[in-house]
Amino acid sequence: KAGVTQTPRYLIKTRGQQVTLSCSPISGHRSVSWYQQTPGQGLQFLFEYFSETQRNKGNFPGRFSGRQFSNSRSEMNVSTLELGDSALYLCASSGTGIYEKLFFGSGTQLSVL
Amino acid sequence: GIQVEQSPPDLILQEGANSTLRCNFSDSVNNLQWFHQNPWGQLINLFYIPSGTKQNGRLSATTVATERYSLLYISSSQTTDSGVYFCAVDQTGANNLFFGTGTRLTVIP
DSSP: OOOOEEEOSEEEEOTTOOEEEEEEOOTTOOEEEEEEEETTTEEEEEEEEETTEEEEEOSOOTTEEEEEOTTSOEEEEEOSOOGGGOEEEEEEEESSOTTSOOEEOOOEEEEEO | OOOEEEEOSEEEEETTOOEEEEEEESSOEEEEEEEEEOTTSOEEEEEEOSSEEEEETTEEEEEEGGGTEEEEEEOSOOGGGOEEEEEEEEETTTOOOEEOOOEEEEEEO
């Protein structure tokens, strides 16, 4: 069974731009959740999608958004990038939600210049 | 939100040694997971352990939810155990997942 796939692996953007990251979950998993990891703030939960609906949300501004497609693939979008958005963005999938065993992708390293 | 503290923050071990990592949380939780992040950034789920004790090879974990802590035991450590260990909890009623501060483990040959 293929694991969780995140693309791209690395991304460089400039302030003010927007970016879209992609996550393909393990086949059969319906829950996809997103996380931001920075040296200063550590690992933080962004949001979770289940059956194309956002079900849970962390404490991030509205510039961070996402969506999920009918095949459970998910995208995360960050608009009006700030320097502080530089981070490793991880997605995880599971069968039914963030309250069960999570399987993580390798992440997208975003650098904002 | 809930506070999740891990100790020690850093740990250096000789290969073959045993270690205990601790995760303390400040409020009631429904579930707790332990993860290992390897030097390349990949997070691997080690245990899903809301309560009780589980073992997987050289690793075992114990969660005492009533006392708000969990322990991860690593026996006969190997260099491949190096990386950062995180615990994550979901606070009752919060609809959120909170990660601990992490323990960075370095195993030297």
